Amino acid sequence: MKCRSCRAPAVIDVYRHNAAFCHPCFLRHCREQVERAIKSFDMIHPGERVLVAVSGGKDSLALWDILLQAEMSADGLYVGLGIGDYSSESRRYARAFAELRGAKLVEIDLPTDFGYDIPTGSSAAKRAPCSACGLSKRHLFNQAALDGGYDVLATGHNLDDEAAVLFGNVLRWDLPYLGRQFPVLPSGDGFARKVKPLVRLSERETAAYCVLQGIDYIVEECPMSAGNRHLRYKEALNDIEARSPGSKAAFYFGFLERLAPLVTPAAEEEREGLHPCPRCGSPTVSEVCAFCKLAARAGGHS
Protein backbone atom coordinates (compact mmCIF):
# COMPACT_ATOMS: atom_id res chain seq x y z
CA MET A 1 0.00 0.00 0.00
CA LYS A 2 1.16 3.52 -0.79
CA CYS A 3 0.72 6.77 1.13
CA ARG A 4 -2.24 8.79 -0.11
CA SER A 5 -0.28 12.03 0.09
CA CYS A 6 3.23 11.22 -1.13
CA ARG A 7 3.14 7.65 -2.55
CA ALA A 8 5.86 6.43 -0.16
CA PRO A 9 5.27 2.99 1.42
CA ALA A 10 2.38 3.25 3.91
CA VAL A 11 2.52 2.16 7.56
CA ILE A 12 -1.17 2.45 8.41
CA ASP A 13 -4.47 2.20 6.57
CA VAL A 14 -7.40 4.29 7.73
CA TYR A 15 -10.39 2.36 6.42
CA ARG A 16 -12.88 5.13 7.08
CA HIS A 17 -11.05 7.49 4.73
CA ASN A 18 -10.23 4.63 2.36
CA ALA A 19 -6.63 5.82 2.62
CA ALA A 20 -3.22 4.77 3.81
CA PHE A 21 -0.42 6.99 5.09
CA CYS A 22 3.34 6.86 5.49
CA HIS A 23 4.86 7.73 8.88
CA PRO A 24 5.29 11.54 8.49
CA CYS A 25 2.06 12.01 6.52
CA PHE A 26 0.06 10.11 9.15
CA LEU A 27 1.38 12.31 11.98
CA ARG A 28 0.44 15.34 9.90
CA HIS A 29 -3.02 13.86 9.21
CA CYS A 30 -3.65 13.51 12.97
CA ARG A 31 -2.49 17.05 13.71
CA GLU A 32 -4.67 18.39 10.90
CA GLN A 33 -7.73 16.57 12.18
CA VAL A 34 -7.21 18.07 15.64
CA GLU A 35 -6.62 21.52 14.20
CA ARG A 36 -9.78 21.19 12.16
CA ALA A 37 -11.84 20.13 15.19
CA ILE A 38 -10.46 23.04 17.26
CA LYS A 39 -11.29 25.55 14.52
CA SER A 40 -14.66 24.26 13.41
CA PHE A 41 -16.03 23.95 16.96
CA ASP A 42 -14.27 27.08 18.20
CA MET A 43 -12.63 25.11 21.03
CA ILE A 44 -9.40 26.95 21.87
CA HIS A 45 -8.40 30.50 20.94
CA PRO A 46 -4.85 31.74 20.35
CA GLY A 47 -3.00 32.50 23.58
CA GLU A 48 -5.38 30.60 25.87
CA ARG A 49 -4.07 28.39 28.68
CA VAL A 50 -5.16 24.77 28.34
CA LEU A 51 -5.31 22.09 31.03
CA VAL A 52 -5.21 18.58 29.51
CA ALA A 53 -6.64 15.72 31.57
CA VAL A 54 -3.97 13.02 31.23
CA SER A 55 -4.55 9.38 32.19
CA GLY A 56 -1.29 7.88 30.90
CA GLY A 57 -3.27 6.21 28.10
CA LYS A 58 -2.93 6.71 24.35
CA ASP A 59 -5.65 9.29 23.81
CA SER A 60 -4.72 11.85 26.43
CA LEU A 61 -0.98 11.58 25.75
CA ALA A 62 -1.54 11.93 21.99
CA LEU A 63 -3.71 14.97 22.66
CA TRP A 64 -1.19 16.57 24.96
CA ASP A 65 1.57 15.95 22.43
CA ILE A 66 -0.42 17.40 19.53
CA LEU A 67 -1.29 20.55 21.51
CA LEU A 68 2.35 21.00 22.53
CA GLN A 69 3.48 20.44 18.93
CA ALA A 70 1.07 23.22 17.94
CA GLU A 71 2.92 25.41 20.45
CA MET A 72 -0.05 25.91 22.70
CA SER A 73 0.32 26.57 26.39
CA ALA A 74 -0.85 23.17 27.68
CA ASP A 75 -0.30 21.76 31.18
CA GLY A 76 -1.29 18.21 32.11
CA LEU A 77 -3.54 17.09 34.96
CA TYR A 78 -3.20 13.60 36.37
CA VAL A 79 -5.74 12.22 38.86
CA GLY A 80 -4.65 9.15 40.85
CA LEU A 81 -7.69 6.94 41.33
CA GLY A 82 -6.21 4.43 43.73
CA ILE A 83 -6.78 1.48 41.38
CA GLY A 84 -3.80 -0.63 42.50
CA ASP A 85 -1.01 -1.31 39.99
CA TYR A 86 -3.00 0.26 37.19
CA SER A 87 -2.86 3.63 38.92
CA SER A 88 0.81 3.51 39.82
CA GLU A 89 1.71 2.37 36.29
CA SER A 90 -0.41 4.97 34.52
CA ARG A 91 1.03 7.71 36.73
CA ARG A 92 4.50 6.60 35.70
CA TYR A 93 3.63 7.07 32.00
CA ALA A 94 2.09 10.49 32.60
CA ARG A 95 5.12 11.67 34.58
CA ALA A 96 7.61 10.26 32.08
CA PHE A 97 5.92 12.07 29.20
CA ALA A 98 5.83 15.37 31.10
CA GLU A 99 9.48 15.06 31.98
CA LEU A 100 10.53 14.19 28.44
CA ARG A 101 8.68 17.19 27.01
CA GLY A 102 9.57 19.54 29.84
CA ALA A 103 5.86 20.12 30.40
CA LYS A 104 4.06 20.84 33.67
CA LEU A 105 1.98 18.04 35.21
CA VAL A 106 -0.50 18.95 37.96
CA GLU A 107 -1.24 15.94 40.18
CA ILE A 108 -4.20 15.10 42.40
CA ASP A 109 -4.46 11.86 44.33
CA LEU A 110 -7.91 10.67 45.32
CA PRO A 111 -6.79 8.51 48.29
CA THR A 112 -4.35 11.09 49.71
CA ASP A 113 -6.32 14.23 48.99
CA PHE A 114 -9.90 13.01 49.42
CA GLY A 115 -9.62 9.88 51.54
CA TYR A 116 -11.14 7.29 49.20
CA ASP A 117 -10.22 5.17 46.18
CA ILE A 118 -12.38 3.97 43.30
CA PRO A 119 -12.52 0.20 44.08
CA THR A 120 -13.53 0.44 47.75
CA GLY A 121 -15.25 3.81 47.48
CA SER A 122 -17.55 2.73 44.67
CA SER A 123 -18.69 -0.40 46.46
CA ALA A 124 -19.20 1.48 49.76
CA ALA A 125 -21.28 4.03 47.88
CA LYS A 126 -23.07 1.23 45.94
CA ARG A 127 -22.16 2.65 42.56
CA ALA A 128 -20.57 0.99 39.54
CA PRO A 129 -16.82 1.73 39.57
CA CYS A 130 -16.88 3.60 36.27
CA SER A 131 -19.78 5.74 37.40
CA ALA A 132 -18.05 6.71 40.68
CA CYS A 133 -14.84 7.25 38.77
CA GLY A 134 -16.42 9.36 36.03
CA LEU A 135 -18.23 11.52 38.56
CA SER A 136 -15.05 12.05 40.62
CA LYS A 137 -12.96 12.89 37.57
CA ARG A 138 -15.49 15.33 36.14
CA HIS A 139 -15.59 17.18 39.44
CA LEU A 140 -11.84 17.21 40.01
CA PHE A 141 -11.00 18.18 36.41
CA ASN A 142 -13.40 21.10 36.53
CA GLN A 143 -12.20 22.26 39.94
CA ALA A 144 -8.53 22.04 38.93
CA ALA A 145 -9.18 24.04 35.76
CA LEU A 146 -10.97 26.77 37.71
CA ASP A 147 -8.44 26.82 40.58
CA GLY A 148 -5.51 26.98 38.18
CA GLY A 149 -7.05 29.83 36.21
CA TYR A 150 -7.04 27.84 32.94
CA ASP A 151 -9.17 29.05 30.05
CA VAL A 152 -10.13 25.60 28.93
CA LEU A 153 -10.09 21.94 30.01
CA ALA A 154 -9.28 19.45 27.24
CA THR A 155 -10.00 15.73 27.44
CA GLY A 156 -8.88 12.88 25.18
CA HIS A 157 -12.33 11.61 24.12
CA ASN A 158 -12.03 10.26 20.59
CA LEU A 159 -14.52 9.44 17.86
CA ASP A 160 -15.11 5.92 19.22
CA ASP A 161 -15.80 7.24 22.72
CA GLU A 162 -18.25 9.82 21.49
CA ALA A 163 -20.02 7.44 19.11
CA ALA A 164 -20.37 4.85 21.90
CA VAL A 165 -21.73 7.39 24.39
CA LEU A 166 -24.12 8.67 21.72
CA PHE A 167 -25.25 5.11 21.02
CA GLY A 168 -26.01 4.60 24.73
CA ASN A 169 -27.83 7.92 25.02
CA VAL A 170 -29.92 7.13 21.96
CA LEU A 171 -30.82 3.66 23.23
CA ARG A 172 -32.27 5.36 26.31
CA TRP A 173 -33.41 8.54 24.48
CA ASP A 174 -31.78 10.45 27.28
CA LEU A 175 -32.44 14.03 26.16
CA PRO A 176 -30.48 15.96 28.83
CA TYR A 177 -27.42 13.76 28.18
CA LEU A 178 -27.84 14.10 24.43
CA GLY A 179 -28.08 17.86 24.91
CA ARG A 180 -24.74 17.89 26.69
CA GLN A 181 -22.96 15.66 24.20
CA PHE A 182 -21.24 18.40 22.25
CA PRO A 183 -17.45 18.52 21.74
CA VAL A 184 -17.33 21.95 23.35
CA LEU A 185 -19.26 23.05 26.43
CA PRO A 186 -19.10 26.75 27.28
CA SER A 187 -17.80 28.10 30.57
CA GLY A 188 -19.96 29.88 33.12
CA ASP A 189 -21.92 29.20 36.33
CA GLY A 190 -18.97 27.48 37.98
CA PHE A 191 -17.99 25.43 34.92
CA ALA A 192 -14.75 25.69 32.98
CA ARG A 193 -15.01 25.45 29.18
CA LYS A 194 -14.62 21.80 28.19
CA VAL A 195 -13.37 20.62 24.83
CA LYS A 196 -12.71 17.30 23.08
CA PRO A 197 -10.22 18.02 20.30
CA LEU A 198 -9.82 14.33 19.31
CA VAL A 199 -13.39 13.81 18.07
CA ARG A 200 -12.21 13.63 14.46
CA LEU A 201 -9.80 10.73 15.23
CA SER A 202 -10.67 7.11 15.97
CA GLU A 203 -8.91 5.31 18.81
CA ARG A 204 -7.02 3.24 16.31
CA GLU A 205 -5.58 6.48 14.96
CA THR A 206 -4.64 7.88 18.39
CA ALA A 207 -2.90 4.60 19.25
CA ALA A 208 -1.03 4.65 15.93
CA TYR A 209 -0.08 8.27 16.56
CA CYS A 210 1.56 7.26 19.85
CA VAL A 211 3.36 4.30 18.30
CA LEU A 212 4.72 6.39 15.42
CA GLN A 213 5.56 9.40 17.56
CA GLY A 214 7.38 7.18 20.06
CA ILE A 215 5.08 7.98 22.96
CA ASP A 216 5.03 5.30 25.66
CA TYR A 217 1.53 4.82 27.02
CA ILE A 218 -0.16 2.31 29.28
CA VAL A 219 -1.44 -0.46 27.00
CA GLU A 220 -3.03 -2.52 29.78
CA GLU A 221 -6.64 -1.72 30.43
CA CYS A 222 -8.02 -0.44 33.70
CA PRO A 223 -9.14 -3.61 35.55
CA MET A 224 -12.46 -1.96 36.41
CA SER A 225 -13.48 -1.62 32.76
CA ALA A 226 -13.92 -5.34 32.01
CA GLY A 227 -17.29 -6.05 30.46
CA ASN A 228 -18.75 -2.60 30.94
CA ARG A 229 -21.54 -1.28 28.77
CA HIS A 230 -19.37 1.30 27.07
CA LEU A 231 -17.04 -1.42 25.76
CA ARG A 232 -19.96 -3.45 24.46
CA TYR A 233 -21.28 -0.44 22.56
CA LYS A 234 -17.86 0.11 21.03
CA GLU A 235 -17.68 -3.50 19.89
CA ALA A 236 -21.15 -3.33 18.37
CA LEU A 237 -20.25 -0.16 16.49
CA ASN A 238 -16.98 -1.67 15.28
CA ASP A 239 -18.87 -4.67 13.90
CA ILE A 240 -20.94 -2.28 11.83
CA GLU A 241 -17.87 -0.23 10.94
CA ALA A 242 -16.01 -3.27 9.61
CA ARG A 243 -18.83 -3.92 7.14
CA SER A 244 -19.49 -0.28 6.26
CA PRO A 245 -16.47 1.91 6.96
CA GLY A 246 -17.42 5.45 7.91
CA SER A 247 -20.54 4.48 9.87
CA LYS A 248 -19.25 5.70 13.23
CA ALA A 249 -18.27 9.08 11.85
CA ALA A 250 -21.57 9.44 9.98
CA PHE A 251 -23.51 8.52 13.14
CA TYR A 252 -21.69 11.01 15.36
CA PHE A 253 -21.24 13.93 12.99
CA GLY A 254 -24.77 13.52 11.66
CA PHE A 255 -25.97 13.87 15.24
CA LEU A 256 -23.92 17.03 15.81
CA GLU A 257 -25.18 18.57 12.62
CA ARG A 258 -28.80 17.61 12.59
CA LEU A 259 -29.97 16.55 16.04
CA ALA A 260 -27.80 18.35 18.59
CA PRO A 261 -29.29 21.79 17.79
CA LEU A 262 -32.71 20.40 18.72
CA VAL A 263 -31.69 18.86 22.05
CA THR A 264 -29.28 21.45 23.53
CA PRO A 265 -32.20 23.37 25.12
CA ALA A 266 -32.83 20.34 27.37
CA ALA A 267 -29.32 20.71 28.80
CA GLU A 268 -29.55 24.49 29.07
CA GLU A 269 -32.74 24.20 31.07
CA GLU A 270 -30.87 22.01 33.54
CA ARG A 271 -28.17 24.60 33.96
CA GLU A 272 -30.74 27.17 35.02
CA GLY A 273 -31.58 25.30 38.21
CA LEU A 274 -27.95 25.24 39.41
CA HIS A 275 -26.65 26.68 42.68
CA PRO A 276 -23.28 26.30 44.45
CA CYS A 277 -22.83 23.18 46.63
CA PRO A 278 -22.65 24.26 50.31
CA ARG A 279 -19.65 21.95 50.93
CA CYS A 280 -17.40 22.48 47.91
CA GLY A 281 -18.94 25.32 45.92
CA SER A 282 -19.44 23.29 42.73
CA PRO A 283 -22.58 23.93 40.74
CA THR A 284 -25.34 21.43 41.49
CA VAL A 285 -29.10 21.01 41.17
CA SER A 286 -29.46 19.01 44.37
CA GLU A 287 -28.81 20.16 47.93
CA VAL A 288 -25.29 18.70 48.19
CA CYS A 289 -23.38 17.99 44.95
CA ALA A 290 -22.95 14.44 43.65
CA PHE A 291 -19.20 14.49 44.31
CA CYS A 292 -19.56 15.48 47.97
CA LYS A 293 -22.27 12.85 48.43
CA LEU A 294 -20.07 10.17 46.86
CA ALA A 295 -16.99 11.19 48.86
CA ALA A 296 -18.97 11.02 52.11
CA ARG A 297 -20.53 7.64 51.32
CA ALA A 298 -17.18 6.28 50.14
CA GLY A 299 -15.67 7.09 53.53
CA GLY A 300 -13.69 10.10 52.35
CA HIS A 301 -14.16 13.87 52.43
CA SER A 302 -14.43 16.68 49.90
Add this chain to the structure above:
Amino acid sequence: MKVLLRNPRRELELRGPMVVSVLLQRLDVNRESVLVIVDGTLVTSDASVGDGSTVEVRAVISGGAS
Protein backbone atom coordinates in the same frame (compact mmCIF):
# COMPACT_ATOMS: atom_id res chain seq x y z
CA MET B 1 5.79 -16.67 13.45
CA LYS B 2 5.16 -15.65 16.98
CA VAL B 3 1.90 -13.78 17.64
CA LEU B 4 1.42 -11.71 20.81
CA LEU B 5 -2.07 -10.76 21.91
CA ARG B 6 -3.03 -8.49 24.82
CA ASN B 7 -5.92 -8.23 27.26
CA PRO B 8 -5.54 -11.01 28.22
CA ARG B 9 -1.88 -11.53 27.36
CA ARG B 10 -1.37 -14.57 25.13
CA GLU B 11 1.23 -15.95 22.77
CA LEU B 12 0.57 -18.13 19.72
CA GLU B 13 2.80 -19.87 17.20
CA LEU B 14 1.52 -19.81 13.58
CA ARG B 15 2.98 -20.88 10.25
CA GLY B 16 4.05 -18.02 7.97
CA PRO B 17 4.23 -16.28 5.63
CA MET B 18 0.76 -14.80 6.01
CA VAL B 19 -0.89 -11.54 4.94
CA VAL B 20 -1.97 -9.37 7.91
CA SER B 21 -5.65 -9.22 6.88
CA VAL B 22 -5.73 -13.04 6.70
CA LEU B 23 -4.04 -13.29 10.08
CA LEU B 24 -6.69 -11.04 11.65
CA GLN B 25 -9.48 -13.12 10.10
CA ARG B 26 -7.87 -16.30 11.44
CA LEU B 27 -7.71 -14.79 14.91
CA ASP B 28 -11.29 -13.52 14.53
CA VAL B 29 -10.16 -10.00 15.37
CA ASN B 30 -11.93 -6.90 14.04
CA ARG B 31 -9.38 -4.81 12.09
CA GLU B 32 -10.95 -1.63 13.50
CA SER B 33 -9.97 -2.62 17.01
CA VAL B 34 -6.25 -3.37 16.65
CA LEU B 35 -2.90 -2.21 15.36
CA VAL B 36 -0.53 -4.78 13.91
CA ILE B 37 3.12 -4.33 14.75
CA VAL B 38 5.63 -6.65 13.04
CA ASP B 39 9.10 -6.79 14.58
CA GLY B 40 8.49 -3.40 16.16
CA THR B 41 7.12 -1.68 13.04
CA LEU B 42 3.53 -0.70 12.33
CA VAL B 43 2.23 -2.33 9.13
CA THR B 44 -0.80 -2.09 6.82
CA SER B 45 -3.30 -4.90 6.28
CA ASP B 46 -1.73 -6.00 2.97
CA ALA B 47 1.73 -6.57 4.51
CA SER B 48 3.05 -10.12 4.51
CA VAL B 49 4.43 -11.52 7.74
CA GLY B 50 7.39 -13.86 7.36
CA ASP B 51 7.74 -17.09 9.29
CA GLY B 52 10.51 -15.85 11.57
CA SER B 53 8.71 -12.64 12.58
CA THR B 54 7.15 -11.57 15.84
CA VAL B 55 3.72 -9.97 15.46
CA GLU B 56 2.03 -7.90 18.13
CA VAL B 57 -1.72 -7.55 17.72
CA ARG B 58 -2.35 -4.58 19.96
CA ALA B 59 -5.92 -3.84 21.03
CA VAL B 60 -6.78 -0.14 20.88
CA ILE B 61 -10.24 -0.16 22.44
CA SER B 62 -10.34 1.37 25.91
CA GLY B 63 -13.14 1.06 28.40
CA GLY B 64 -14.33 3.67 30.85
CA ALA B 65 -17.64 5.37 30.41
CA SER B 66 -16.71 8.89 31.39
